[in-house]
Amino acid sequence: MTSQQTIGQLAQSAGVHVQTIRYYERRKLLSPQGRRPSGYRLYDEEAQARIRFIKHAQGLGFTLREIGELLSLRFKTGTRCGDIRRTTQDKLRDIEARIKELQTWARALRSLIRTCRAGQTIEQCRIVSHLEKQHRVTVRAKKRT
Amino acid sequence: MTSQQTIGQLAQSAGVHVQTIRYYERRKLLSPQGRRPSGYRLYDEEAQARIRFIKHAQGLGFTLREIGELLSLRFKTGTRCGDIRRTTQDKLRDIEARIKELQTWARALRSLIRTCRAGQTIEQCRIVSHLEKQHRVTVRAKKRT
DNA sequence: CTACACCCTATACTAGGGTATCGAGTCAAG
DNA sequence: CTTGACTCGATACCCTAGTATAGGGTGTAG
Incomplete structure (x- = not known):
């Protein structure tokens, strides 16, 4: 007790x-x-x-x-149990979406890493030039967890 | 200019x-x-x-x-380009770890959802009883992205 | 009775990535 | 010369999930 x-x-x-x-x-x-x-x-x-x-x-x-x-x-x-399940399913979908987003990031980073040769000077670095390049920005700010 | x-x-x-x-x-x-x-x-x-x-x-x-x-x-x-690459690789590992964590969550949620029948009352809900059950807690707090 | 552990509320702080507001100063056009 | 847009620094605020601390009151054992 x-x-x-x-x-x-x-x-x-x-x-x-x-x-x-x-x-x-x-x-x-x-x-x-x-x-x-x-x-x-x-x-x-x-x-x-x-x-x-x-x-x-x-x-x-x-x-x-x-x-x-x-x-x-x-x-x-x-x-009803279904109400709980619905909330749980919403959460699952959330998490699945976040996984997809992170996988997109991971793919982008892996492809950058492949373009990079260790001995190059910074001026030749593809990662850097990619980051400085002027192209449509895709910052999906906010909403993380 | x-x-x-x-x-x-x-x-x-x-x-x-x-x-x-x-x-x-x-x-x-x-x-x-x-x-x-x-x-x-x-x-x-x-x-x-x-x-x-x-x-x-x-x-x-x-x-x-x-x-x-x-x-x-x-x-x-x-x-050297390798310095940049190293930082990028660290980040990639981070992201991959986070993906793994989320996949663990997703698997757990999917298995809970399978145990749940929509018409059951809340008292019979396996999701609820699972959450209330006394078992080793695995809250890996902190560090998100 | 006193010491000490416990509890109370309120407030401030952490990290991350900004946004909002303040009073005051500055710049350019009309 | 005035008006309105711009800028300055400083400060406060947003969210999340707490943690920390201050200044006080309470409960109990010796």
């Missing part, structure tokens, strides 16, 4: 820092079951499962924002 | 914001050739090539820090 833990005990048993738990609370991922008159947070054992959920989902590449969605689905009555 | 541009003209012709150029200067990626007595920055046309270099390198997934290395290699006398 580990019911009614303080934040430090929960942090200990869940393997995260105290500030992280408070951070999750700010992010609305986790809130204490109650408070002592002094203001101390008190957690029931569901809190541990919630932190595990968060950590596992992070391990699968979900962001805290997405985990928030997942958690609210989880605790909303009437949620 | 576009020699001796002000920051606004350079920004215009390079397709970036004025503040971005000043930001690059703070990051030591780009500095004006000189200043007017009033303090206005003046740029030669090499500045445009440098910005192109930066943007293309970003397009290949380099961070500004790495681009700084690349640029200082580029403008250091005696740099």
Whole structure:
């Protein structure tokens, strides 16, 4: 029975820092079951499962924002498994898109590396001249993870 | 001849914001050739090539820090093509590692999705129970791109 | 009762890549 | 000479996922 833990005990048993738990609370991922008159947070054992959920989902590449969605689905009555699956599938598509993008980068770098002979001076370097060349820029800024 | 541009003209012709150029200067990626007595920055046309270099390198997934290395290699006398290639290869290895990580995530998500039947209630959902289960956590935090 | 560990809130900091705003000075045209 | 566009430096803000610290209050063992 580990019911009614303080934040430090929960942090200990869940393997995260105290500030992280408070951070999750700010992010609305986790809130204490109650408070002592002094203001101390008190957690029931569901809190541990919630932190595990968060950590596992992070391990699968979900962001805290997405985990928030997942958690609210989880605790909303009437949620069907399909709702969870849909979110998971969205995430999968995301990841697959990122893999494709990175593969594009990797191919470009490999082809640059092939054009480069180690002994050349910098002025002859194809990598450099490629980077300085004036051509349509494809900086797809933002949105990484 | 576009020699001796002000920051606004350079920004215009390079397709970036004025503040971005000043930001690059703070990051030591780009500095004006000189200043007017009033303090206005003046740029030669090499500045445009440098910005192109930066943007293309970003397009290949380099961070500004790495681009700084690349640029200082580029403008250091005696740099051999091999030095540039080495940095590029490091980046490629980085990207390949990241791809592997994402593929691991994707595989895990696909296998979770297979276990999930759309009509099940949330209590029966394998995705949820998997996330809540107590098992060795593998959150490889930090270091993304 | 005192020491010490714990907890509270609030705030600031990290990295990365910028964007936005401020008050003040400058430049060129009319 | 004035107006409006431009520039200056400094500072603050955005996002993510936390970590760190300050200045105070609380809980408990000896």
